[in-house]
Amino acid sequence: MDFEKLEQVSRRAALLAGDKIMEIYNADDFEVKSKSDDSPVTEADEAADALISEILAEAFPDTLIVTEEQADSHKETADTFLIVDPLDGTKEFVKRRGEFTVNIAYVENGTPIRGVVYAPAKDRLFYTDASGQSVEELGDLAVDTVGEVKPISVSEPDNSALMVVASKSHRDQATDDYIAKYAVKDMTSAGSSLKLCLIATGEADIYPRLGRTMEWDTAAGHAVVLGAGGQVVRFDDHTPLTYGKPIYENPFFIVMSPGVELKEA
Template identity: 75%
Template sequence: MDHSQLVTVMRRLALEAGDKIMEIYQADDFEIKSKSDDSPVTAADEAADAIISAGLRAAFPDVTLVTEEQAASHSQRAETFLIVDPLDGTKEFIHRRGDFTVNIAYVENGVPQRGVVYAPAKGRMFFTLADGRAVEETGPLDKDSIGDTAPLSVSQADNSALLVVASKSHRDQATDDYIGKYAVKDMKSAGSSLKFCLVATGEADIYPRVGRT
């Protein structure tokens, strides 16, 4: 795999999908449907999936593609594949809370190698450079070129004053009980894979999750 091409394509498709998601997000109304597991899905999920899937299949036709919105892809078996969640945090999208992300990753021999997490409503782009470094893009998000970036670096946690990020949509008593075991300085709520990114940037020390994600 040409990692330079891979990163360029994944980043561009995430931005293109993000534009479409925001177009629907800013509309007066949008249709909400239910999937077979009763989780919600919107036109934004489907439109973003169409953009990303078409782009990945065109660029990497020989690589298996697994995407959340295409159930038929879930039964595929491969050690090397591309995996997509075109709109993670659909509930955040529906309630217009902004904490939703576009997620694209490349897994090689069972190990995640490169990935993109884009939060279009927040204007935040996290991804892996071709050389394997994880960064956040800090400059203008141009589809054709990567701007300035800053390396991701977790915090040096102070166990007497922890910074916690917890789920907005899946907060429960078990989570609160877990958090209560620690000395917490500040706690924020966030949705989708954005929570992991806040830990990766050092904006939070821990993300407690005691149930299924």
Template identity: 70%
Template sequence: MDYDTLFTVMRRLALQAGDVIMEIYDRDDFDVDRKDDDSPVTAADRAADDLISAGLRVAFPDVPLVTEEQSASHGQDVSTFLIVDPLDGTKEFVKRRGDFTVNIAYVEDGTPVRGVVYAPAKKRMFLTLPDGRAVEEDGALDPDTVGDLAPISVSQPDNAALRVVASKSHRDQATDDYIGKYATADSKSAGSSLKFCLVATGEADFYPRLGRTMEWDTAAGHAVLIGAGGRVVRFDDHRDLGYGKADFANPFFIAYAPGVDLKTA
């Protein structure tokens, strides 16, 4: 993989998709349909997916592509591939809460090594450089001109006063019970893959997810977190979370800054 080209293409497509999403988001009204699993889908999901998928296929025709909105791509048996969630946090989008993101990632031998997470309503973009380091881009966020790139890094956690971030739409009693095993000084909620980014920037120390997710939900945020010095491990045995699993479904997991004393279930 040419990582310089990958950086340019993923960044540009994420920003262009964000523009498409916001054009629909800013309308007075938009239709919300339901998928087979009863999760919501909108014209913004589909339009962003069309744009990103077309761009990636032109730029990287020989790399397998997995995307949430194309069920035909979900039957592939791959360990190195591009993976896309064109609008992560559709529930947040529908409720107009702003915590939704565009996620594009490159997985190599089962590990997400490069990624971009763009929150168009919040104008925050997190991405990995060609060398794998994670940064947050400041400035106008122009698809054709790269702005200021500020390195980001995970925190040095204080296990006596940890800061936790959890899902805004999917937090449940099991999650609260697990968080209760830690000495926490602060707890916040966020939608979509922004939770990974809050750990990557040091704004939170860990993010436990005790619920269903798919690899397209997590790969881009996971790549950014790795680039910032963090880890994502399986909830049950604390082994690294791998990608290219059957049906691209994730087990429960914990994203964290090294130094957090992880608790067992």
């Protein structure tokens, strides 16, 4: 893979998809449908998916593209693949909360080694550069002009006063019980893959996820965490979370700064 090209193409695709999403988000009304699993899907999901898929397929014609909105792609497997969630946080989008993201990642031998996460309503753009370092691009985000790019890194946590991030839409008692095992300084909540990015920037120390997720939900944020020096491990045995699993479904997992002293489940 040409990582310079991948960085440029993924960044451009994410920003263009974000523009399309915001066009629909800012409209007076938009259509919301239900998928077979009763999760919502909007015209913004579908428009962003079509746009990203076209850009990636043209740039990388020999690479498998797995995307949430194309069920046939979930039956395909490869050692290396691109994986896309064109609009993660559809519930946040529908409620107009702004905490939704565009996610594009490149997976190699089970590990997401490059990724871009764009939160268009928050004007926050995170990605791994060609070298694998995670960055946040600041200022006015433009498709054809790269702004100020700042390397990001995970925190050096104080295990007697941890900052925890949890899901806004998927919080439950099991999550609260697990968080209670830690000495918590404060908690914050966020929607979509922004939670992983808060670990990558050092704004939080640990994010436990005890709930169903799919690989397209996490791959881009996972890559950004790795490129910032963080870790994403399985909840059950604390081994690295890997990709390319059957139907692209994740087990429970924990995202963290390496300095966090993990508790047993």
